[in-house]
Ligand code: K7E
Ligand code: CUA
């Protein structure tokens with residue numbers, strides 16, 4: 227039993243090195259007494275273990291394999307015994323997970339679906355990236371959804387959040403931002419495909435993204451990070467005083483931008499409350515600095531709070547302008563506006579998190595070892611000018627170095643990542659408020675080393691009323707020595723922590739690619755994805771409309787239609803055969819291949835790949851997919867099915883015969 231733990235303790239040592247190394251980078255920060263105290267028990271245990279077993283940690287693993295029965299390698303054994311001792315993170319083959327996890331794929335631009343607690347990757351959903359297997363960014367259906375932005379092949383996805391009704395997941399949609407190309411996308415959770423992508427006008431770099439929780443997700447709230455000239459047409463290039471950024475609300479059903487609010491400073495993260503009236507965003511650059519040094523000058527930046535009801539009323543009354551060609555209502559929310567309030571908080575704050583009891587917004591201090599707790603029930607008074615902005619801050623507990631994000635277990639505890647300390651601090655919110663009011667109470671209950679430099683963390687269902695305090699994922703930006711080396715580029719390390727008991731227990735290390743930033747978890751029973759496409763699905767409605775205009779019945783016809791130099795090839799597929807295995811076009815023709823998969827069997831997906839044409843796509847059971855390309859070269863060009871579908875899958879092929887022009 228011990229060996230699994232030994233491996234963990236031994237490799238924790240570099241956390242100390244990392245902490246020491248990074249501390250010098252932030253000389254303004256100091257270590258707090260509290261954090262040293264609360265870690266003393268762990269440190270003692272760790273040091274004791276290090277002294278006694280730094281060597282046997284490796285050698286001893288072999289011993290353990292003998293004890294337990296010589297199953298597999300010592301490393302495997304280590305992780306098994308750790309699991310056995312830490313509860314039920316092990317999901318046996320054939321068993322299903324308790325939770326869905328939705329992971330941002332970071333600057334891979336995609337979303338990943340994981341099973342929790344196994345941390346098995348179940349699916350990848352391409353969003354802002356181009357993807358070979360499904361043909362995302364290649365097929366006509368995906369290009370239609372990507373719209374004008376289909377010309378971009380990169381994305382930077384940060385914040386996946388699922389739609390809610392009355393503060394609970396309703397299983398309909400997942401939304402995610404693209405910082406790289408200023409987009410917001412929606413994924414339909416019934417088919418797990420992206421179905422809308424909107425480029426936000428008048429702003430640059432959508433970062434923070436959260437959803438209205440109550441009464442339902444009417445709006446997707448999205449922070450544009452970087453201030454720019456308004457209008458950004460070449461004016462004010464060298465006049466940063468005239469740069470502004472905006473807070474954006476997107477209609478969750480139509481995915482059109484409903485309104486934009488100009489703010490002072492910049493915008494980082496955001497979250498909404500449980501009344502439907504307030505949303506809050508952090509600003510780390512209240513200085514509106516154009517350099518790193520300038521953005522760190524002030525001791526306090528701010529949280530800007532929006533009054534959604536007041537904004538809607540102002541839009542209703544026509545109290546807005548529009549900018550350039552954009553029809554979107556733009557409102558002025560700068561300091562002094564009745565639509566916003568600016569609450570000063572220390573210093574370059576990052577994450578903004580609403581507690582699941584609906585009581586607090588928590589802003590994470592980053593360059594301050596504190597988080598700022600804002601009482602949401604004081605905000606009506608703040609907007610009525612009955613109190614000062616700082617009166618809404620009911621506590622500012624010190625937690626450790628580099629607090630970035632906070633999550634919640636629904637039992638009154640908060641869990642905050644400490645980037646510089648490489649730890650998660652578990653603390654009690656009400657105790658922190660009592661301490662702020664002068665009581666002698668230690669609100670920090672535990673600090674757990676994580677590996678290394680954690681950014682987001684997320685406890686199961688923590689952004690809903692159903693926060694259940696079972697699992698915590700901590701998304702670490704550095705993995706260093708935790709995995710076999712794979713060259714200079716390292717994976718990130720998404721760690722799973724059991725928080726169901728009194729103490730946090732690390733149960734799994736999960737290597738992930740390209741910095742996921744953020745993730746959510748949803749109970750498995752809150753989702754009900756379909757297994758076979760509905761023939762009337764709007765996902766391929768434009769293709770159906772094209773077929774109808776050509777007089778084609780997708781479900782039965784195998785026909786080639788010529789329209790000038792455009793050729794449309796309509797075919798069906800039934801494992802292991804395409805409905806058309808030979809068609810003839812002329813060199814230079816624009817060819818559109820439309821395939822309808824008539825198979826109705828769950829999991830029976832076909833593919834279509836035209837060799838040497840950069841063309842491939844997925845056609846799921848009962849799905850229609852299409853792709854357009856130019857037949858540039860005369861000759862014989864084979865196409866084949868690239869999703870293994872049948873014993874005769876290799877034989878599922880056909881020829882495109884291209885006549886010389
Ligand atoms: Cu990386 Cu939410 Cu974009 Cu924090 S964000 S770490
Ligand atoms: Cu059809 Cu493989």
Ligand code: CA
Nearest residue numbers: 510511521574
């Ligand atoms: Ca600042």
